[in-house]
Amino acid sequence: MCKDIGGTIMNYTKSVEKWGVFEFCSEGTTAGNPFLERSITALFESDSERKTVNGFYDGNGIYKVRFMPSFEEEYHFTVCGNFSDSKYEGTFSVTPPSENNHGCVKVHNKYHFQYSDGTPYYPVGTTCYVWNLQSDDLIAQTLETLKNSPFNKIRFCIFPKSYCYNSREPRSYPYEGTPVDGSAITEDNVWGYTPDSKGNNWDFERFNPKHFQHIEYCITELQKLGIEADIILFHPYDRWGFSTMTPEQNELYLKYTAARFSAFRNVWWAFANEYDLIKNKSIEDWERYAQIIVESDPYDHLRSIHNGNQFYDHTKSWITHCSIQRSPEGTSEWRKSYGKPIVIDEMLYEGNIQYAWGNISPQELVRRFWEALCRGGYGGHGETYIDDKAVWWSHGGELKGDSPERIAFMRKILEEAPNGGLRPKNMEWDELCVVPEDENLADETGYHLFYNGISRPGFRYYHIDDNNIYTVDIIDTWNMTVENVGSFKGRFRIDLPTREYLAVRIKKAEDGIE
Numbered sequence: 413m414c415k416d417i418g419g420t421i422m423n424y425t426k427s428v429e430k431w432g433v434f435e436f437c438s439e440g441t442t443a444g445n446p447f448l449e450r451s452i453t454a455l456f457e458s459d460s461e462r463k464t465v466n467g468f469y470d471g472n473g474i475y476k477v478r479f480m481p482s483f484e485e486e487y488h489f490t491v492c493g494n495f496s497d498s499k500y501e502g503t504f505s506v507t508p509p510s511e512n513n514h515g516c517v518k519v520h521n522k523y524h525f526q527y528s529d530g531t532p533y534y535p536v537g538t539t540c541y542v543w544n545l546q547s548d549d550l551i552a553q554t555l556e557t558l559k560n561s562p563f564n565k566i567r568f569c570i571f572p573k574s575y576c577y578n579s580r581e582p583r584s585y586p587y588e589g590t591p592v593d594g595s596a597i598t599e600d601n602v603w604g605y606t607p608d609s610k611g612n613n614w615d616f617e618r619f620n621p622k623h624f625q626h627i628e629y630c631i632t633e634l635q636k637l638g639i640e641a642d643i644i645l646f647h648p649y650d651r652w653g654f655s656t657m658t659p660e661q662n663e664l665y666l667k668y669t670a671a672r673f674s675a676f677r678n679v680w681w682a683f684a685n686e687y688d689l690i691k692n693k694s695i696e697d698w699e700r701y702a703q704i705i706v707e708s709d710p711y712d713h714l715r716s717i718h719n720g721n722q723f724y725d726h727t728k729s730w731i732t733h734c735s736i737q738r739s740p741e742g743t744s745e746w747r748k749s750y751g752k753p754i755v756i757d758e759m760l761y762e763g764n765i766q767y768a769w770g771n772i773s774p775q776e777l778v779r780r781f782w783e784a785l786c787r788g789g790y791g792g793h794g795e796t797y798i799d800d801k802a803v804w805w806s807h808g809g810e811l812k813g814d815s816p817e818r819i820a821f822m823r824k825i826l827e828e829a830p831n832g833g834l835r836p837k838n839m840e841w842d843e844l845c846v847v848p849e850d851e852n853l854a855d856e857t858g859y860h861l862f863y864n865g866i867s868r869p870g871f872r873y874y875h876i877d878d879n880n881i882y883t884v885d886i887i888d889t890w891n892m893t894v895e896n897v898g899s900f901k902g903r904f905r906i907d908l909p910t911r912e913y914l915a916v917r918i919k920k921a922e923d924g925i926e
């Protein structure tokens with residue numbers, strides 16, 4: 413139980429696992445505009461941690477504060493604010509994390525990632541922009557598909573999206589009010605958005621809590637599957653007016669979103685999809701919005717901003733990793749330029765729509781994944797096969813393409829590599845090669861992964877050193893096979909089956925030096 417100084421009983425979580433979500437809930441005043449005029453703040457203290465956290469109004473006279481504890485200790489909290497005349501306090505205990513709870517993902521080894529407990533994390537992401545705003549049945553189908561997929565990260569929006577194959581209205585809207593009738597939007601009006609958004613009637617100072625509660629459900633369901641929620645805060649594809657809110661309205665939205673979502677360990681902040689296509693926001697605006705999230709998120713979740721045509725300056729200190737829309741051939745150079753992890757969230761999509769960005773072959777998408785990996789970065793998946801019910805890239809549903817199982821095979825190869833991620837190494841000019849980012853592991857294991865892409869050599873010569881014995885595997889990245897071809901020393905020749913998309917994995921033999 414939690415009591416104020418007058419003895420009023422409040423609801424709160426009595427026990428929570430490490431990196432879980434503690435929640436305090438209280439009734440409070442509904443006078444005025446609670447979203448704008450009321451505040452609720454809590455101080456959390458243990459022997460090892462002290463954090464102040466902002467809460468939020470959840471509608472129907474209910475105020476909440478959420479907190480993610482980082483230590484297995486007893487915590488004391490104090491809640492105050494003008495939501496109530498009372499001050500509340502209580503204690504709760506933090507238990508060990510459950511088996512699949514590894515904490516938050518953070519940058520590790522400069523160009524890579526790991527969870528809070530030190531478990532390696534290799535992002536293998538997909539894009540489903542508004543899967544979370546579909547029907548219950550379609551959302552359930554998407555979650556079941558993700559459960560059986562290789563993807564451990566998914567990009568999606570808070571705001572609905574209006575674009576080709578996105579003409580229907582979402583299940584809910586983030587604000588109180590009514591939308592313009594979208595029935596006139598068709599696939600012939602392919603871009604489907606109007607910047608002035610005339611006809612909408614929103615109160616941008618009053619949120620719709622049910623919209624955010626539902627997104628929290630989606631975040632939690634992803635968490636159960638071990639999937640990171642890469643949440644897109646802004647985007648340009650809009651017929652409702654959400655992309656043209658004032659700076660003050662944007663700031664209120666960011667603070668509210670951070671207060672609601674920050675305590676979930678699997679949240680990432682993607683400030684924009686194609687920031688440079690949102691014409692009413694300047695670089696100064698983006699910098700101010702970034703500072704709001706930095707100040708409002710006490711857990712320092714990962715942060716990125718995604719380009720359309722023009723790259724953002726990813727050297728900015730608030731940006732934790734580069735979220736890029738490009739073919740992966742520039743990955744090695746982007747590593748050098750920005751000194752951060754490279755995640756190519758859009759490399760074009762496997763599909764069959766009329767637009768070039770959404771009709772590459774599964775072979776080409778898989779090649780791009782391997783190209784990104786063997787240049788020291790990470791690729792992202794998307795699928796745009798036409799379907800009357802759902803297009804994965806937007807709505808989720810079922811995957812129809814041939815790339816996901818090959819991406820799963822690539823993920824297995826990556827997870828079998830030495831921990832800490834891989835970095836590019838200059839070997840032959842016409843063949844990609846990566847070795848462990850950690851130089852000690854590189855020396856210890858002798859691990860080299862070569863990739864030939866669309867080249868079809870019948871043989872290649874390799875030379876790692878003259879002292880150690882190396883085992884060699886030929887990896888067919890499309891047919892998903894691994895063939896060990898023996899052990900070698902010095903300079904040696906490996907005969908290859910003259911096929912595209914082959915990789916060669918070389919590592920020290922267990923018996924070491926002859």
